[in-house]
Amino acid sequence: MATVRQKIVIVDDEPDILELIEYSLKKEGYQVFTAANGQEGVALARKILPDLIILDIMMPKMDGIEACRIMRTMPEFKNTFMVFLTARSEEYSEIAGFNVGADDYIAKPIKPRALVSRINAILRRNTQTETIQDSKLEIADLVIDRETFLVYRNGEKVVLAKKEFELLYLLASKPGKVYTREVILRSIWEDSVVVTNRTIDVHIRKIREKLGDKYVSTVKGVGYKFDA
Template sequence: MAKNKHKVLVVDDEPDIVEILKYNLEKEGFEVKTAPEGKKGLEIARKFYPELILLDIMMPVMDGVETCRQLREIPELSGSFIIFLTARAEEYSEVAAFDVGADDYITKPIKPRALMSRINAHFRRENKKSNKDTEVIKIGKFTIDKSSYTLLIENEQVTLPKKEFELLYFLAETPNKVYGRDELLANIWGSDVYVLARTVDVHIRRVREKIGSEFIKTVKGVGYKFEWQE
């Protein structure tokens, strides 16, 4: 009997890896579709609306970084998890992945049990957030609705990828309170996901580009805050 009905898309050009992932995901009760490269992955994602996308970096036709960037431009996938699975362990590859909106980055060779544990941790944390964060934050010209992952700025909808949205929501919940990078990493990415501290800076920069740089302030040597004066 299926344990859940979450939909997962696996995009990888290595058939053996795809087969292993598909087998283990379906065993856990996930509904799985696969694609051998990025363009095909995008085509499937637009119809399938996966809640989780496992994405290789080095692929023919379209690489994983460009695929991720285009996935994050699809409004219906703004709440989807994107996890990179890659043989490349260089820091610049990891930074590039998070820069285009990845939620996690796992190096190959893949250990199926550890991967399933990591995936389930993402969904457990999301369920806790969904149960807790149901109200809408209205602050100045912003309306931030966590239940639907929608951001309105002066009644115009602005699309933010999942982690950018969660970062904005978290900071706007307590205006003028300063949070360090470690606090933001723990609250947005979770303690069971290893990401670089620089990831926070990248996401802050991207949020500023979309909402205006005057709202999220840097407190030198400390961290970031959502600045708001009544």
Template sequence: MSKARILLVDDEPDILEMLSYNLEKEDYKIETATNGLDAIEKAKSFSPDLILLDIMMPEMDGVEVCYQLRENDQFADTIIAFLTARTEDFTQISALEAGGDDFILKPIKPNVFKSRIKALLRRNDKKDAKKEKVKFKFGPLVINTEKYNIRLDGKKIKMAKKEFELLLLLTSSPGKVFKREEILRKVWGREVIVGDRTIDVHIRKLREKIGNDYFKTLKGVGYKFEF
């Protein structure tokens, strides 16, 4: 199982260095940001499983960052915890109302900090277990089989039914080469007669809507989804 991706956001370099050091020892994948605006941009490209936000930051505070992230469907299920030295009720209430999941109080003790991170990620694992048959996530690409929709970087992508079914088949086994005969059978069915170019046209449409990098062609064989 791959280790979680964690985005650390704090305007104090010493704190970022300490947190990164302790989490990288646990083999987590770490990205950092020193202000709220940078945090939002890095979150979009890094697609973290967990975001640790300092509340007091220049340009945009952590509460506002959380608000903006929660407005984007890409981060609907991302755990967001706040790093703060402030214990006032109104601060914590504002952070929770913005969509925060938890708090980690400063000063931070490394062993306690690592235990809290593991506990937060276990909470996310339980959520994922309930949703694993409904939602599939490949970085910024999110496929929701229950709602029958696709989002890329938080934006909904319109797709025809067969485009969606073809994407769902290819993403069911990333890296596997699906032969043309298998694709026709599973997406269009044995009883439906379609032209030889049907698969190629639908792959082209997927590339136009999602991007070229996800789909690879093996000439004369079939297609595969890579992530």
């Protein structure tokens, strides 16, 4: 069940979809607000300041991609989860969504129980699967200690190079969130050196060699995420 009545905004131009999702999430205990297009959605979200926004991609007046892009430029939505909901199965639409800052992607037709489960998991990402104490992340069988730049797997020390550690820490700080290559480059290497996508791939490969393949997964055409 939702805690402290978390707020969700749903933006979709199909009334039946809005009604179905609204009913399912209200039943779970969330506060739910709806809008019929991207323009209305942005205005509503600025008023409500929700914990999570569900956006259809194909909508009149302003599509979900543009609405998400606009909101990601606003400081008040820096930590807001944004999820795309769409019937489109083309890979490019999913890539476009992640590139403008989406946290997840749910395909139609809607299966209420599966949808609620996914939303619950997304909203728990910052509290359930990670514990941050004294610059440490404790996730599954890993302890990632930012003070010592050491990683412990099942209690055994694993030494990573500095950039490998920083990359792992970034991904593990929000399990399940897809980080695009552009975000990774800005976060880890900033503008101090010239690096390419190949540089990221090499560092990911080294992390997998040292920790195993189960922690970091590739999202084709987009980037990487940490699997708790």
